[in-house]
Amino acid sequence: MKVNDADYHAIGLRPRHAYSVLDVQDICGHRLIRLRNPWGTYSWKGDWSDESPMWTSDLREALMVHGASEGVFWMSLDDVLKYFDTVDVCKVRSDWSEARLSGIFPNHAGSSMQVTILTITEPTEVEFGLFQEADRNEHKSKRSLLDLGIIVLRTSERSTTGMYKLGTFCRRQVKAFVGCREMLEAGCYVVVCTAFNHWTTGVDMTGLRSPTRKESLPGYTLTMHSSKDIMVEQIAPSMTFLADAIIQLAIHQGKQHEGREGVTCYYLDHGWSGLIVVVENRYPDRYLHIKCDCTNSFNVVSTRGSLTTTDSVPPLRRQVLNVLTQLEGSGFKIVHRITHRLSYQPDLDTWGPGQRHIPILTQDIYGLHTERPL
Numbered sequence: 001m002k003v004n005d006a007d008y009h010a011i012g013l014r015p016r017h018a019y020s021v022l023d024v025q026d027i028c029g030h031r032l033i034r035l036r037n038p039w040g041t042y043s044w045k046g047d048w049s050d051e052s053p054m055w056t057s058d059l060r061e062a063l064m065v066h067g068a069s070e071g072v073f074w075m076s077l078d079d080v081l082k083y084f085d086t087v088d089v090c091k092v093r094s095d096w097s098e099a100r101l102s103g104i105f106p107n108h109a110g111s112s113m114q115v116t117i118l119t120i121t122e123p124t125e126v127e128f129g130l131f132q133e134a135d136r137n138e139h140k141s142k143r144s145l146l147d148l149g150i151i152v153l154r155t156s157e158r159s160t161t162g163m164y165k166l167g168t169f170c171r172r173q174v175k176a177f178v179g180c181r182e183m184l185e186a187g188c189y190v191v192v193c194t195a196f197n198h199w200t201t202g203v204d205m206t207g208l209r210s211p212t213r214k215e216s217l218p219g220y221t222l223t224m225h226s227s228k229d230i231m232v233e234q235i236a237p238s239m240t241f242l243a244d245a246i247i248q249l250a251i252h253q254g255k256q257h258e259g260r261e262g263v264t265c266y267y268l269d270h271g272w273s274g275l276i277v278v279v280e281n282r283y284p285d286r287y288l289h290i291k292c293d294c295t296n297s298f299n300v301v302s303t304r305g306s307l308t309t310t311d312s313v314p315p316l317r318r319q320v321l322n323v324l325t326q327l328e329g330s331g332f333k334i335v336h337r338i339t340h341r342l343s344y345q346p347d348l349d350t351w352g353p354g355q356r357h358i359p360i361l362t363q364d365i366y367g368l369h370t371e372r373p374l
Contacts, residue, residue, distance in 0.1 A: 012045040012073075013083060016145065016328070018176060021087075022072065025063060031077040032063070044073040088177060091127070091225075099224040099232045102133075104217045105146065105195040109242055109303075109367035114234045116191040116222060117158050120184055124228035128152065128170065129179040130193055133219035144328040146195040146218060147273045148178045151245045153190045160190055160241035166252040172196075172273050174328055190237075192245045193222055196274075197325040199303050242368045246320050250278040259340055263288060267336075274300055274325040275334045281313045282374065288313040289348055290340040292321045299332035300324040303365060310351050310358040312343075317371040 008015040014037065023034035032048060048054050050073060055064075063074065075083075103114050118126075130148050149172030156162035167189050168182035174197070198218060224232065238244075254266035254276070262283045268276040275297075281288040294300075294307040303323040313319050326332035343349065352358045361369050 008083070010045075011083075012043050012049070014039070014042055018088075019084075027062065028059065030059075032074050033077060033080050034063075034072065034074050035080075037071040039071065043071060044075055044079075046079060047076055048074040048079075086175075093225065097226045097229050099226075099230065101222045101232065101234060102219060103193065103222065103234070104219050105193070105198065106217060107199050108364035109369075110362075110364040113237060113242075115160060115193075115237045115241065116224075117155075117233050117235055118152070118189040118191055118224065119158070119231040120186050120189070120226075120228075121231075122186050122228055123183065124226045124230065125181065125183050126227075126230070127179065127181040127223075127225045128168070128191065129177065129223040129225075130170070131177050131221045131223070132195075133221060144197075145174050145176060147172045147174050147197045147325045148176075148220075149173075149194040150178060150180055150222075151192040151194065151249050152180075152182070152184075153192070153245060153248055155188050155190050158188055159235065160237040160244070163190055163241070163244055163248065166248050169249055169253065171271055172325075174273050174326055190241075190245075191222065191224075192241070193220055194242075194245075195220075196303055196323050197301055197327060199301070239367050240370060240372060243320055243370060243372050246276060246323070246368065247278050247318050247372060250276055250320075251280075254278065257338075259338065260342075263340060265338055269334055269336075274323070274332070275336060276323050277321040277336065277338075278318060279311075279313055279321055279340075280318045280374065281315060283315050283342065285315055286342045286344055287315065287346055288340055289343050289351055290321065290338065291351065293337045293339070294322065294324060294335060296335035297324060297333055299327050300334065301327060303368060304359055306359050310348060312346055312348050312356040314346065314371055316374050318374060319371045320369050323368070 005015050020036040020038060021033060022036050025032045101116060106113055128150050130150050132146050132148060150170040152167040153163040154165040154167050156164060167184060168180055170178045170180035250266040250268055254268045257265045259265060264280045266278040277292055279290055289312050291310045297307060309322050311319060311321060346356055348355050
C-alpha cells in the first residue's frame with residue numbers, strides 16, 4: 001500500500017502507525033468504527049470527525065455522549081478500508097497457556113544474542129507473536145520499522161547445535177508485529193527472532209568500513225500461546241546458529257535453481273521484504289566460485305554492506321551469500337544475477353587473487369555468512 005505522508009497529515013492521520021479499535025456500530029444505516037491514536041493527539045478530519053456535518057443530534061447523543069476526546073474519533077467503514085491496510089485481531093483464550101519473553105535485536109552477528117528453547121511434552125497448537133518495542137511518543141520515537149521474522153526449528157537437544165528441521169516460520173515483514181501458528185509435535189524446538197535492516201556490518205556502498213555502532217538497540221517481545229502447557233527458556237546460541245537457521249528456512253521455503261549439476265541456489269524473494277540467497281556446493285572435491293550481483297536493486301540494505309558479493313564455497317558446504325532487506329518506505333526493487341564456476345583452488349583466482357570472500361567475512365557477519373556443512 002503506497003502512502004503519501006502529506007496526504008495523511010492533511011486529513012489528521014499518522015502514516016505507518018497503529019490505531020486502537022474502541023467500538024463498532026451499525027446505526028441508522030451507517031457502519032462506523034471508533035478509533036484511538038495511542039499518542040493521544042492528531043484526530044481524523046474527514047466524514048464523522050468531531051466537527052463533521054454528518055452528525056445529527058440523535059447520533060451525537062448516542063455515540064458521543066461524553067463529547068469529543070483528543071485522539072479518539074469515528075470513521076466510516078469505507079474510510080477505514082481506504083486509509084488502513086491491516087487489522088490485527090487479539091484472540092482471548094482463557095484456557096490457553098501464555099509465555100512472554102523480551103529481548104533485543106543486535107545490529108550484527110558478532111554480538112551476544114539469545115534464542116528461545118521451547119519444550120513440548122504432548123502435541124499442542126502454538127501461536128507465535130513477535131512485537132517490535134517502540135516509544136508511543138512521536139517526538140521521541142525515531143526508530144524505523146524492522147523486518148521482523150520468526151523461525152522455529154526442531155532440535156535434537158536443548159541447544160542450537162542440533163537444529164535439523166523447520167517446524168514453522170513467519171515470512172519477514174517490515175511491520176511492528178508478525179505472527180504464525182502451527183500444531184507442533186512433542187519435542188524440543190529453537191525459536192529464532194530475526195531482523196536485519198538495522199544492521200551496520202561489513203563495508204558500506206563506497207567501500208569504507210561501516211560507521212560506529214549505535215549503543216541503543218531495538219527491543220522485542222516474543223509471545224507464545226499454546227493449547228497445552230509448554231516450557232520455555234532463553235539460552236545463548238552457537239556462533240553459527242543464524243546461518244544454520246536461515247539456510248534451513250531457504251532450503252524448505254525458497255525457490256530452487258539448479259545452476260549446474262551439484263550446485264543449487266535457494267532464493268527467498270517475493271513476499272519476503274527483500275532477498276535472501278543461499279548456495280549449496282555438493283561437489284566432494286571442487287570449490288564453487290560464485291558472484292551475486294544485486295547492483296540494480298534500490299531502497300535496500302545488505303548485511304554484507306555491499307550489493308555485489310564474490311565467494312569461494314568449499315566442497316560439501318552451503319553459504320548464505322547475502323541478505324538484502326527493504327527499508328521502510330513506499331517501494332523497493334530487487335534485481336539479482338548469479339555467475340559461478342568450479343575450481344580446484346580455494347582462492348578466487350582471477351576474480352580476487354589470494355581472496356576467498358569479497359567483501360571479506362569479518363567477525364561481525366561470520367555467524368551469518370560463513371560456510372556450513374551439508
